[in-house]
Amino acid sequence: MTGILVNIYRKMLSGFIILVCTICFFLVAGFISSSNISFFKFKVNGDIGADVFLRIISYENPLIGHALTGSNADLPILSTGFKLLTNVEMNDIRSLIRSEIPGFMAFDSNFLIADEGVDFTDIPIESAPPMEVLLQERNMAANELKELNSGKIYSGSSPTEKSVFIYHTHSWESYLPLLGLEGAENENEAVDGKTNITIVGELLGKELEKRGIGASVDKTNIGQELDKKGWMTHKSYEISRSLVQSAMAGNEKLDYFIDLHRDSVRKDSTTATINNEPYARLVFVIGEENKNFQKNLKFANELHKILNKDYPGISKGVLPKKGIGVDGIYNQDLHANTLVVEVGGVDNNMKELKNTIEALADAISQIYWKAEEVNG
Template identity: 85%
Template sequence: MTGLFLNIYRKIMMVVFIVISTTVLFLIAGLLSTSNISFFKFKVNGDIGAEVFLRIIGYENPLIGHALTGANTDYPIFSTGFRLLTNVEMNDIRSLIRSEIPGFSAFDSNFLIAEEGVDFTDIPIESAPPIDVLLQERNIAANELKELNSGKVSSGDSPSEKSVFIYHTHSWESYLPLLGLEGAKNENEAVDGKTNITIVGELLGQELEKRGVGASVDKTNIGQELDKKGWLSYKSYEISRSLVQNAMAGNDKLEYFIDLHRDSVRKDSTTAMINNQPYARIVFVIGEENKNFQKNLKFANELHKILNKQYPGISKGVLPKKGIGVDGIYNQDLSANSLVVEVGGVDNNMKELKNTVEALAEAISQIYWKAEEVNG
């Protein structure tokens, strides 16, 4: 009888231990996801893998060691060995739990180029609701429609030569205010087959053409195309790839390819007041697994610098992405001037989006006209 009670006691204690451990784990995750304490922030502008590899070689080859003099020395042998053995990084507490909590790996990416104050809590988050949700179509909220149409003037004759191709791989991504849902707690409600990111694409095309830069805007309903094929949303890049390829085949003058997206993080991360005007903040995303990575990085960095010089803080920075659960290419292998651009988040309204589109169009046009001058 004593053995029976002992066995029951052990099982109860095991359950208690699991409950307490799980609770503590989620408390830590919550702290990491919301904290702005510098201890939790990752370092930017560093390639840890390359640095460690070169240092290991440096111990055997003095020439390599001398070449690294003055370089970043934040990766001593002990911490490197500890990371290799445990997969835990001593200067990044997130690594203790990234493999234990589903979805936490979304915060694994590091900004390669980052504006001051940006940390892993600013990393764009993508969410993909079921196909039936993506197919719903709603009209834009009346007050947002009024803002959209305010100040509209004819841009005159559109440039006959189209140099910029704007498309929307996740065309269903929308904004809560545009759908009359401002302040809604569930960010996944910001999806629609009609009132969505394609409106931002149209605005960008118009603003570019005002500046003499010809733009072609594709408004394909990707959700409908997925539904026709019976595909899930993760295959959306296969559909948008064909759109880009067809556009290139039909116009060899296209030079710049902009895939517009909307972030899922909330307003405090995606909004900035600049010169007393509200702006939706931007993030440039580059697939690290595409052959044009360095060229696309140069393009993104140019845009980032121009934007933040004229509108300090409007661009969060440049985020490279690769690995499991990530496309890693984003059609960027097709062009040296190709980017995913996250424009604002679920809480941004039309005023904020319009201001940002004007700023982005100005930056793109500056790069375009500079290149035209160089090419004669």
């Protein structure tokens, strides 16, 4: 009798577990089907994990299957399985070594639009030192501060209507000469919580205002904000995203969003002499995984063409980025006229930066006033 009761109990327990698992499965499937597919941005062994996951779910929920289009719709079973098991892509020989050679993945992308002579060695490299290093604050080197304050100082009134929002996701990025470290071998020394890329943002804001364009410059210390939350530097785009969203909510007239960065490659790649004047070279970075990619690309391409027409060689080109190890969106899904702009590299000095910012302001103003004529 006891044995019969035990068997009944086991069957009831098994049935209960199956029922709970079934309910959980359909709850998850229902949540996914009612959510935006783009929410699932996680990756497994590369950039196909979400595709595989959604494809599996689609067998139970047809709504998911209808949402999968293009390359997501039909995954080649052999190559997909091989990549999941080995992280090697059958149609890309670079995947055999990209994980084995330090720094190789930094070059795992190509310029979509490039100036003459630009190659993979000119691709911007992102790097971030430990939090305690990027939080330090130092004054600008005396000779660089003198250069910053030299020349005619704009004293005109600022436009009351702000159309451009300038911000800095990696606000700690600085330049070796500005910190009195010109020629230092370690590029990771070019970081600071005070003397950094935000100075370049202020320069761009002033140059735009000279041209009658209102600009709002955000100088939030992103390093401090990350430290408060206990986050690592890879979460910096979450901080800057909130800044952009707040700016948009507070001013519907904002129509251009410029995220200024500094490259980590060295001087021979980031400096150009144009009409006997030194310039820090620019790179426009576009996240391929954002819904506004084509519009962002159009904006970046316009700037690239104008700049290299007026200042030949100042712009290296337009670099699209996606996949493992990169953000792939860069907050560019928030607006069509949103860009990440790499302004020079760790070795550029204030003279080179000032010249380049004037050139960039010229190019932005041409696009801005042309659009105003069309809209007006």
